[in-house]
Amino acid sequence: MTESPLSPVQEIVQGLLQATARIAPKYFYDAAGSALFEDITRLPEYYPTRTERQIMAAHGADIARRLGPGASVIELGAGSCEKARELCQLIAPSHFVAVDISSEFLHDAVAQLRVALPGVEVRALAADLTTDFTLPQDLPRQRRLVFYPGSSIGNFDPAQALQLLARMRGLIEDDGALLIGVDLTKEVAVLEAAYDDAAGVTAAFNLNVLRHINRLIDSDFDLSQWRHCAFFNATDSRIEMHLQACVETVVRWPGGERGFAKGERIHTENSYKYRMEDFVQLLNQAGFAQTEVWSDDRSWFALFLARP
Ligand SMILES: C[S@@+](CC[C@H](N)C(=O)[O-])C[C@H]1O[C@@H](n2cnc3c(N)ncnc32)[C@H](O)[C@@H]1O
Numbered sequence: 001m002t003e004s005p006l007s008p009v010q011e012i013v014q015g016l017l018q019a020t021a022r023i024a025p026k027y028f029y030d031a032a033g034s035a036l037f038e039d040i041t042r043l044p045e046y047y048p049t050r051t052e053r054q055i056m057a058a059h060g061a062d063i064a065r066r067l068g069p070g071a072s073v074i075e076l077g078a079g080s081c082e083k084a085r086e087l088c089q090l091i092a093p094s095h096f097v098a099v100d101i102s103s104e105f106l107h108d109a110v111a112q113l114r115v116a117l118p119g120v121e122v123r124a125l126a127a128d129l130t131t132d133f134t135l136p137q138d139l140p141r142q143r144r145l146v147f148y149p150g151s152s153i154g155n156f157d158p159a160q161a162l163q164l165l166a167r168m169r170g171l172i173e174d175d176g177a178l179l180i181g182v183d184l185t186k187e188v189a190v191l192e193a194a195y196d197d198a199a200g201v202t203a204a205f206n207l208n209v210l211r212h213i214n215r216l217i218d219s220d221f222d223l224s225q226w227r228h229c230a231f232f233n234a235t236d237s238r239i240e241m242h243l244q245a246c247v248e249t250v251v252r253w254p255g256g257e258r259g260f261a262k263g264e265r266i267h268t269e270n271s272y273k274y275r276m277e278d279f280v281q282l283l284n285q286a287g288f289a290q291t292e293v294w295s296d297d298r299s300w301f302a303l304f305l306a307r308p
Pocket residue numbers: 025026029034037041049076077078079080081083099100101102127128129130149150151152
């Protein structure tokens with residue numbers, strides 16, 4: 001997990017100076033990146049969002065019956081909070097806390113959510129979920145539900161995912177639960193199209209990370225010199241996104257620089273795809289002994305309800 005005492009500037013520079021340069025996917029999400037992600041969710045090729053929402057529409061009442069009203073919901077990586085709105089309308093929680101790193105976008109989303117959910121105490125918490133963030137003091141400890149949709153867990157390798165799931169276990173008591181959306185293994189062509197759409201929105205999203213990095217570390221990435229590239233790595237069961245240099249170039253920032261050969265890549269995202277049984281095992285290892293799962297007709301995506 002990218003849990004480190006490093007500042008964002010130190011973390012980014014360290015990543016750029018690795019033999020294979022890398023930028024953590026959390027840096028996709030400035031306000032422009034969050035808006036681009038919303039565009040991605042509406043693309044014909046991007047099945048995860050609509051499939052997860054279909055599962056919720058078909059089985060939400062079932063899930064709500066198991067949880068009961070009056071819980072405290074903590075959503076990690078809440079983004080637009082659209083899935084939260086649907087979930088909260090079903091389970092009628094007392095409190096809802098939206099945690100996201102993209103502060104400006106989060107505050108706008110939460111303002112809209114407050115209007116849609118007048119009976120719920122709604123809070124925004126701008127924080128990096130891979131660090132020890134502090135939940136509001138008055139959030140009840142009893143009957144907490146951690147909600148982590150969108151298969152964002154796939155951005156972490158299995159060891160990091162296990163650490164993160166254990167951290168989620170630590171946010172709840174024995175009467176709490178985790179509701180988590182996970183993308184499943186499927187035909188490679190379907191996976192690759194979802195991360196390299198015909199309209200180029202995912203490419204714009206990937207390239208936008210360089211604009212964000214330029215602001216954060218005062219670097220001089222020229223976006224026109226880079227191209228989006230995404231493919232399935234079958235050995236590790238993950239989609240990889242990279243930015244590839246179209247020309248030989250040097251990127252400079254105060255106190256440092258990195259040369260890139262033509263064709264060299266910066267690794268910007270992994271998105272692991274799981275088999276259901278493997279994810280259940282990961283949940284068990286993280287301290288969630290009881291799991292229930294709902295999926296769609298094609299078994300493309302799964303929603304797990306896990307309890308200690
Ligand atoms: C793939 S989007 C999912 C958004 C929404 N939950 C959904 O399911 O459509 C990932 C979200 O997690 C947030 N995010 C990414 N890395 C994060 C981190 N380290 N800490 C907190 N939020 C993060 C992003 O800002 C973005 O809103």
